[in-house]
Amino acid sequence: MSAEAVDKMIAAELHLRPDRRLPGIPPKKPFNKTALTIRLTLIGLGLLTVLxxxxxxxxxIQVFQGIYATLLNLKTMFLQPRLHHFTFAAALFEVLITLGLAFLATLFGAVIALLLGLFSARNLSSPLTSAAIKGMVAFIRAVPTVMWVLIFAVAAGLGSVAAVIGMTFHSIGYLIKAYSEAFEEMDKGTIEALKSSGANWWQIVFQAVIPSSLSYLMSWTLLRFEINFSVAVAMGAAAGAGGIGYDMFMASGFYFDLQEIGAITYFILGFAILLEIAANRTKRKLKPGK
Amino acid sequence: MTALLEFKHVSKQYGSETRALTDVSFSVRSGEFVSIIGPSGAGKSTLLRCINRMIDASSGEICIEGRNVLEFRKNELKRLRTSIGMIFQHYNLVDRLSVMENVLHGRLGYKSTIAGMLGLYREEEKQQAYQILGILGLEEQVYKRCDQLSGGQKQRVGIARALIQGPKMLLCDEPIASLDPNASKVIMDHLRHISTNLGITVIVNLHQVETALKYSDRIIGVNQGKIVYNGTPGKMTSEELERVYGSERREQRADQGETQAG
Incomplete structure (x- = not known):
């Protein structure tokens, strides 16, 4: 009997009677240090939760009453959305402002990140430059966007300027990593081919590297645009950057208007979906024939 | 005839352990078709890349038209590379660009940085590219993207890109290793034609001994970084072949039977 046939038989047997132990099949996982650690951690967490x-x-507080009240609030918010303090057109305009903040941050970020991304790609740059930029970028990314906005608010004052600079800063960090990884994916043979024909670094970058990784670059940039849009909403509230986020903040914290919060949420949701669709369309256009 | 290319006691060392080339000396005349054969890892690719300094030799002299390329500085090196075309096993084209754009990449060495970056080519250059593509039988593919081509077509684009450089020498690194027999024949015929009719020196790394024997003016056999054969295909005997390939060749021959063209 072949080994495969035996395997099949065993599998069938196990399927029919999963509790039965066959000779040659280990009865259970060997109990080692890792298993012990995991088990102890889980038990510890369980005890802490109960405690x-x-x-x-x-x-x-009555737990069930609390849940009921929350559900009631959510119902008011999402099933009876209504604008009270401004008109539909004004809301649209505010969303466009938020979109503008996100667009600016992404644009600045993309241009700067493109250049620095080239210098931080290992196949296009010296190991030292690449390591230096990558280290700096890791630090920038480790600090959340909101923190950067607040840091720049020291110089620029709270408002849209600080928001755009802060968001740009984090976008740069994010996009450098994404771009340089896209560049590193590039086939090194193509670079060798152009180098061997006498082309210089800038020519190779613009004639081979960027065209080859264009679809990656686009999809990362669009993804960052989507992220920046949602960050810009938050910045409107947290940093007074204006836009729909600020109205949201006013509606919730100032007017306590649940219906308006619901309406604004739908607005933001609608735009996020539109963005997503537009991004997907653009990406698909960039990849014909594949 | 003068020697276009001359290797004098060239060695290449990777790190402290691996020796890719050991005391390699040979010369190539202008217009000659030379095949370098040898088992995998013998140093064929390194040898080829030392010529246009994609890899720097560790010691010795490599002279092209009497000048030692190992002493070349940045600008001389650029001019050297511009005058030598290179063809690769995996074609190394930019797949997302059109055939035309890929061929014109061969002109980058002649252009200013800005013009090259933006891909601003002169009308003559475009016409020349079109003519070369015509000779290679690719007129109909001119505006196709390279990822839509077959392997043989891609390699012909590679040849066109090398030819538009106006090279004195063509270095081919396993040009037919990824192609089927028919496409291989087309490519080898083109290379032979380039050598005979255009007077361009062609140096080819090959795996296929029969092809090498059929097309070359001269064969250089390399084994473990040393030249073990240097002569015409006619003088290549089976004993010589065994020295080039060692025991590996013996096994191959047992599979294929005694096929040896001469």
């Missing part, structure tokens, strides 16, 4: 719930100070 937390037992020792909570509930201050007389």
């Amino acid at each position: 937390a719930f037992v020792s909570f100070d509930y201050k007389g």
Whole structure:
């Protein structure tokens, strides 16, 4: 009997009677250090959870009543959305402002990241330059966008300028990494071919590297644009950058208007979906024949 | 006839352990068709890339028209590379660009940085590209993207890109290793034609001994970084072949039977 046939038989047997132990099949996973650590961690977490719930100070809150009230709020928000403090056209205009913030940040970020991305791609740059840029970029990315906005607000004051600079900064960090990885994917033979024909670095970059990685570059940039859009909404609220985010902040924190919050959420959602569709269309256009 | 290319005691060392080339000396006349054969890892690719300094030899002299290329500085090196075309096993085209754009890449060495970056080519250059593509039988593919071509067509684009440089020498690194027999024959015929009719020196790394024997003016056999045969295909005997390929060749011959063209 062939080995395959035996395997098949065993599989069939196991399928029919999963509890049965066949000779030659290990009864259970060997118990080693890793398994022990995982088990202890899980038990520890479980105990902590129980302890937390037992020792909570509930201050007389009725859990089910609370859930019911929240659901009621959500119902008001999303099933009866209405604008009270501004018109539909004004809301549209505010969304466009948010979109503009995101667009500027992405544009600045993309241009700067393109250049630095080239210098940080290992196949196009010296190991030292590449490592230096990559290290710096890792630091920029580690700090959240909001923090960058607040840092730049020291110089520019809270508002759209700080928001755009801060978002640009984080976009640069993000896009350098994405771009340089796209460049590193590039077939090194093509670079060798152009080098051997006497082309210089800039010519190789513009004639071979960028055309070859264009679709990657586009999809990363569009993805970052989507991220920047949602960040710009938050920045409108947190950094006073204006746009729909600021109206959202006013509606929730100032007017306490649940219906308006719902309406604005739908606005943002609608635009996010539109962006997504537009991005996908553009990407598909860039990849004909594949 | 004068020697166009001369290797004098060239060695190449990678790190402290690996020796890719050991004391290699030979010369190539202008217009000659030379095949370099040898087992994988014998140093054929390194040898070829030392000529246009894609790899720097560790010691010795490599002279082209009497000048040692190892001493070339940036601008001289650029001029040297511009005057030598190179063809690769995997074609190394920019797949997303059209055939025409890929061929015109061969002119980049002659252009200013800005013009090259933006791909601004003169009308004559475009016409020349079109003519060369015509000779290679690719008129109908001129505006196709390279990823829509077959392997044989891609390699012909590679040849066109090398030819538009106006080279004195063509270096071919395993040009037919990824092609089927028919496409291989087309490519080898073109290379032979380039050597005979245009007077361009062609140096080809080959795996296929029969092809090498059939097309070349001269064969250089390399084994473990040393030249073990240097002569005309006619004088290549089976003993010589065994020295080039070692035991590997013996096994191959057992598979193929004793096929040896001369």
